[in-house]
């Protein structure tokens with residue numbers, strides 16, 4: 001049976017992309033082996049499994065590698081349809097996918113803050129990042145418990161990094177973004193998400209993450225990657 005084949009996840013502890021795959025595997029109660037990658041010295045397996053981007057996460061199912069966190073989440077949902085993470089109705093599914101894509105496209109907005117060198121650049125990047133959060137405040141879960149309704153779904157997992165990673169990110173760049181007085185509903189959603197056992201018991205400690213982000217920021221500022 002397809003769903004009984006061996007599952008392996010190549011990841012890196014600080015990666016929010018890896019984190020959402022771990023959450024999905026746990027929600028579906030799928031047993032898997034975890035391989036921690038050193039991203040400064042990637043394993044031959046990772047380079048073979050993801051020769052195009054050479055990034056984590058990579059899910060290996062029955063020997064077949066799958067890359068890109070959003071693609072992996074969709075794959076997990078199809079192979080293990082129990083505890084569904086996408087709505088059943090095609091229209092609601094399309095809406096969920098719209099927000100997942102929005103999150104993917106806007107993710108880089110936050111990293112622009114990491115690379116901002118001047119005060120002006122930082123202010124511009126901050127404004128853009130707050131705009132993204134305001135959109136989620138207005139269009140997001142609203143009065144629902146989660147984006148998905150009463151239980152969490154793929155959209156919640158996609159934005160789940162906001163619940164723990166954003167605080168470490170804010171501390172690293174010295175900018176407050178998720179102000180509860182300005183973004184009350186998004187803030188409340190983030191608090192609820194963070195309290196879920198699968199999230200609470202799994203995300204890296206705030207201090208460890210801040211130290212990691214500070215090191216990454218220094219490295220990026222000395223030698224910025226070309227991604228824009």
Ligand SMILES: N[C@@H](CCC(=O)N[C@@H](CS)C(=O)NCC(=O)O)C(=O)O
Pocket residue numbers: 012014015016017039054055056057067068069070
């Ligand atoms: N779009 C990818 C992004 C994955 C990604 O950026 N992974 C980072 C870790 S957070 C990585 O592997 N970086 C290694 C590198 O760029 O060399 C996804 O959604 O999976």
